[in-house]
Amino acid sequence: MKILMVEDDNSVAEMMGMFFAKEGWQQDVAVDGEEAVKMFAANPGKYDLITLDLNLPKKDGIEVAKEVRVISPTVPIIMLTARDSEADQILGLGVGADDYVSKPFSPLALIARIKALHRRIMMEDSQKQSKKQVNEPAFDVVTTHIKISKARREVLFDDQQVANITPKEFDLLYTMAQKPHQVFSRSQLLESVWGYDYFGEERTVDAHIKKLRQKLEKVGANVIQTVWGVGYKFDDSQVQK
Secondary structure, three states: OEEEEEEHHHHHHHHHHHHHHHHOOEEEEEEOHHHHHHHHOOHHHHHHEEEEEEEOOOHHHHHHHHHHHHHHHHOOOEEEEEEOOOEEEEEEEOOOOOEEEEEOOOOOHHHHHHHHHHHHHHHHHHHHHHHOOOOOOOOOEEEEOOOOEEEEEEEEEEEEEEOOOHHHHHHHHHHOEEEEEEEEEHHHHHHHHHOOOOOOOHHHHHHHHHHHHHHHHHHHHOOEEEOOOOOEEEEEOOOOO
8 A cells, every 4th residue: 555644743754654664555755735735646546545634834734635635536535633623623524534533643543544444445446346247237226316326436316416426425325325214323324434443433424424415415405314313314205306
């Protein structure tokens, strides 16, 4: 795995680099936000994952994440933050980060999260390849208004494409749309979509659902309903064409 580490603290970069090396991972290091965007833009396909510090010189992690997402909607981003503000953490997720880790953090916990995120992507790529068959169905999920192809990572709302859905947003919609009207708790969605113990950080689901709703509403309507005190459910049966 090739990682772009965006970190201006040399001691943190060196410590992370040692743990990455033990895993056999390669890394490039950018020490400020401008350098990070330039390095990624020069060769987006080079990197399997980005670890992104929130507090950076020249351009902060929020701006870097925004610009990276313009270049690649899918490259996994794990944001590292020393801030305790819940608003900052949700903002990071809202601009496209897949996960965040608060400093000070355990290197082993960070490694576990990287592995879980990468493993899920590899499984999805494998599933894409396995579905390239003559009799492959056009869509895996078809509801009243929504059509979803997991192999193509495509979502249509009344035959209009829903653009710029991130991997986690797609997985959330796919999970719920497979079982319309079923209520999913946040912990169930974390386990199903993130695939590991998220240490109780259930608000990440709320941040991703908010962004997903905005993208769906650009071409259709809100089909993800909040069930107060429980979680979320998919229901497009009441949407008017």
